Amino acid sequence: MPQTSDINRQILLESRPVGAPTQANFRMVETPVPTVQAGQMLLRNRWMSLDPYMRGRMSDAKSYADPVPVGGVMTCGTVSEVVSSQLEGYAAGDLVMCFASGWQDYTLSDGSMVFRLDRNMAEPSQALGVLGMPGFTGYMGLTDIGQPKVGETVVVGAATGPVGTVVGQVAKVLGCQVVGVAGGAEKCEYAVKELGFDACIDHKDPALAEKLAAACPKGIDVYFENVGGKVFDAVMPLLNAHARVPLCGLIAQYNATSLPEGPDRLPQLMRLMLSQRIRMQGFIIFDNYGHCYPDFLKTMTPWVAEGRVRVKEDRVEGLENAPDAFIGLLEGKNFGKLVVKIAD
Amino acid sequence: MPQTSDINRQILLESRPVGAPTQANFRMVETPVPTVQAGQMLLRNRWMSLDPYMRGRMSDAKSYADPVPVGGVMTCGTVSEVVSSQLEGYAAGDLVMCFASGWQDYTLSDGSMVFRLDRNMAEPSQALGVLGMPGFTGYMGLTDIGQPKVGETVVVGAATGPVGTVVGQVAKVLGCQVVGVAGGAEKCEYAVKELGFDACIDHKDPALAEKLAAACPKGIDVYFENVGGKVFDAVMPLLNAHARVPLCGLIAQYNATSLPEGPDRLPQLMRLMLSQRIRMQGFIIFDNYGHCYPDFLKTMTPWVAEGRVRVKEDRVEGLENAPDAFIGLLEGKNFGKLVVKIAD
Numbered sequence: 001m002p003q004t005s006d007i008n009r010q011i012l013l014e015s016r017p018v019g020a021p022t023q024a025n026f027r028m029v030e031t032p033v034p035t036v037q038a039g040q041m042l043l044r045n046r047w048m049s050l051d052p053y054m055r056g057r058m059s060d061a062k063s064y065a066d067p068v069p070v071g072g073v074m075t076c077g078t079v080s081e082v083v084s085s086q087l088e089g090y091a092a093g094d095l096v097m098c099f100a101s102g103w104q105d106y107t108l109s110d111g112s113m114v115f116r117l118d119r120n121m122a123e124p125s126q127a128l129g130v131l132g133m134p135g136f137t138g139y140m141g142l143t144d145i146g147q148p149k150v151g152e153t154v155v156v157g158a159a160t161g162p163v164g165t166v167v168g169q170v171a172k173v174l175g176c177q178v179v180g181v182a183g184g185a186e187k188c189e190y191a192v193k194e195l196g197f198d199a200c201i202d203h204k205d206p207a208l209a210e211k212l213a214a215a216c217p218k219g220i221d222v223y224f225e226n227v228g229g230k231v232f233d234a235v236m237p238l239l240n241a242h243a244r245v246p247l248c249g250l251i252a253q254y255n256a257t258s259l260p261e262g263p264d265r266l267p268q269l270m271r272l273m274l275s276q277r278i279r280m281q282g283f284i285i286f287d288n289y290g291h292c293y294p295d296f297l298k299t300m301t302p303w304v305a306e307g308r309v310r311v312k313e314d315r316v317e318g319l320e321n322a323p324d325a326f327i328g329l330l331e332g333k334n335f336g337k338l339v340v341k342i343a344d
Numbered sequence: 345m346p347q348t349s350d351i352n353r354q355i356l357l358e359s360r361p362v363g364a365p366t367q368a369n370f371r372m373v374e375t376p377v378p379t380v381q382a383g384q385m386l387l388r389n390r391w392m393s394l395d396p397y398m399r400g401r402m403s404d405a406k407s408y409a410d411p412v413p414v415g416g417v418m419t420c421g422t423v424s425e426v427v428s429s430q431l432e433g434y435a436a437g438d439l440v441m442c443f444a445s446g447w448q449d450y451t452l453s454d455g456s457m458v459f460r461l462d463r464n465m466a467e468p469s470q471a472l473g474v475l476g477m478p479g480f481t482g483y484m485g486l487t488d489i490g491q492p493k494v495g496e497t498v499v500v501g502a503a504t505g506p507v508g509t510v511v512g513q514v515a516k517v518l519g520c521q522v523v524g525v526a527g528g529a530e531k532c533e534y535a536v537k538e539l540g541f542d543a544c545i546d547h548k549d550p551a552l553a554e555k556l557a558a559a560c561p562k563g564i565d566v567y568f569e570n571v572g573g574k575v576f577d578a579v580m581p582l583l584n585a586h587a588r589v590p591l592c593g594l595i596a597q598y599n600a601t602s603l604p605e606g607p608d609r610l611p612q613l614m615r616l617m618l619s620q621r622i623r624m625q626g627f628i629i630f631d632n633y634g635h636c637y638p639d640f641l642k643t644m645t646p647w648v649a650e651g652r653v654r655v656k657e658d659r660v661e662g663l664e665n666a667p668d669a670f671i672g673l674l675e676g677k678n679f680g681k682l683v684v685k686i687a688d
Binding site for chain 2: 056062063064225228229232241247248249250253256258259260261262263264265266267268269270271272273274275276277278279280281282283284287288
């Protein structure tokens with residue numbers, strides 16, 4: 001069922017998941033295309049982004065952002081075309097990135113969290129990945145919190161995901177030793193051969209801790225945390241004095257319904273942070289760094305164009321396939337930045 | 345038994361403690377006063393400092409500093425007089441603070457970690473407290489990592505200890521709302537009435553969490569962590585978005601022989617740091633900030649002289665009483681900065 005000009009297909013949060021989300025937590029409905037009021041514009045969504053943080057929005061646990069209400073449209077970022085505008089500065093035909101969009105064909109926008117794109121951009125979906133929220137997250141977390149120095153060792157989980165690829169490749173540009181962690185031999189090989197990582201360890205390997213230690217003979221100076229769970233467990237004993245840990249995601253624990261069994265390692269982590277003088281900082285990219293986005297684009301756009309930072313997308317066709325693709329994302333099934341093509 | 349000119353009494357680490365240290369872990373011996381070689385000076389120790397970090401030096405667990413070897417002299421900072429010197433820049437009669445000294449009458453020094461004091465300083469023991477390592481720790485952790493802003497809420501544990509008093513009083517100078525946590529009604533009253541804290545909660549109160557929440561109606565922006573344990577548990581749910589947690593000590597867990605029972609809250613802490621965008625940083629004062637010590641003294645010395653930062657000392661007489669005093673320190677028995685007067 002393709003996009004049409006008179007129906008707005010929407011994917012709603014039907015119910016809150018307990019543990020891993022299933023198809024039953026989503027429902028697609030057909031609604032009229034909304035009408036533009038003064039101060040608004042209507043966006044026709046062409047590409048939508050699927051990202052791990054959306055698992056948080058499906059829960060009503062206290063978090064940095066309000067949850068999606070049950071019965072509400074799932075939120076996401078989209079690359080969209082302006083259909084009609086009563087908003088100054090935007091006109092029909094403009095291409096934009098909207099960070100406050102939804103899993104739907106059409107979005108009404110008041111211009112907030114909207115950035116204009118070049119209409120002739122070769123690969124508009126990159127605005128959802130390397131040039132969008134994930135790439136911006138990797139770049140700012142690495143450079144501003146991680147502050148890597150030449151020769152230091154940087155480790156990043158989900159190494160072939162849209163954040164990890166940027167973290168690792170930018171760390172190489174900055175002269176670091178880069179070790180990735182990824183799920184499976186194919187992803188690990190890609191990280192080393194295509195992205196230029198010095199090593200990449202399979203987190204499914206029972207010897208993860210030993211292999212990570214062997215790949216980091218001088219310890220770890222920056223661990224970019226976007227995974228959590230057993231990867232962090234393997235990283236902890238390797239953290240050097242004055243290590244920095246930017247923390248932007250914990251995909252391994254998003255589906256958890258209870259805390260793991262004991263012992264309680266919270267005191268152990270704090271002891272480690274004290275004895276090794278570690279700085280750990282959680283951040284939410286647009287909350288912490290929104291004002292830096294234009295500068296980021298100025299740096300990253302040519303790096304992508306020149307091939308210094310390579311990009312891999314995992315493209316899914318059709319809005320109706322978004323729930324399945326998202327469920328797979330949380331299981332690590334995607335390979336590259338997961339985007340859904342809604343329409344041309 | 346007082347200090348003499350020909351015997352060097354030393355307190356050695358007799359054995360490593362399991363859990364809380366006891367008298368049996370220490371032994372006093374009498375040795376000859378050492379002879380000065382070229383590039384050295386002999387210090388006669390007048391005041392010695394007792395601080396919680398020394399518990400770590402008694403263990404051989406990996407930490408930022410090497411442990412005291414079994415049979416070695418316990419380490420500490422001392423205020424000392426130069427007896428004789430073959431070290432350029434120091435002469436007999438000079439008064440110094442030596443951060444690399446020991447629980448003993450005489451220390452041979454090569455000048456490292458030594459700072460000159462004013463011979464006519466009214467209260468030389470303050471060089472071990474408000475103007476020494478603890479005061480410097482409180483000041484740098486609060487200002488550089490905590491970065492408190494006017495009107496923000498700052499919470500500090502061990503509020504009447506030498507670090508906590510400086511954290512709280514400096515935070516008041518900087519225009520913050522200051523809430524302390526201390527052990528017992530007497531200490532809490534002192535923090536409010538004498539130090540000017542806005543509130544102080546007794547950590548022995550079973551309703552610690554509720555009372556802390558009531559004292560922090562706008563949440564916590566800076567938690568200066570020098571305690572750990574149940575104080576941190578009460579603080580966690582109150583941490584505001586973008587809260588900062590300087591971490592310089594964990595006295596509540598230093599005597600622990602195993603991790604607490606589960607569940608494992610390590611993932612919970614990381615989730616909190618992410619969702620609230622918290623920055624936590626462990627630091628070891630001279631390792632992170634040694635170069636800032638002269639500037640600190642320029643700021644703090646007049647504040648102490650003017651009474652803007654008040655000082656409370658808990659003075660013990662006699663080197664031989666140091667082990668008992670130290671054991672009591674870990675139990676929270678002292679009230680104010682614990683110092684031992686070895687000799688005039």
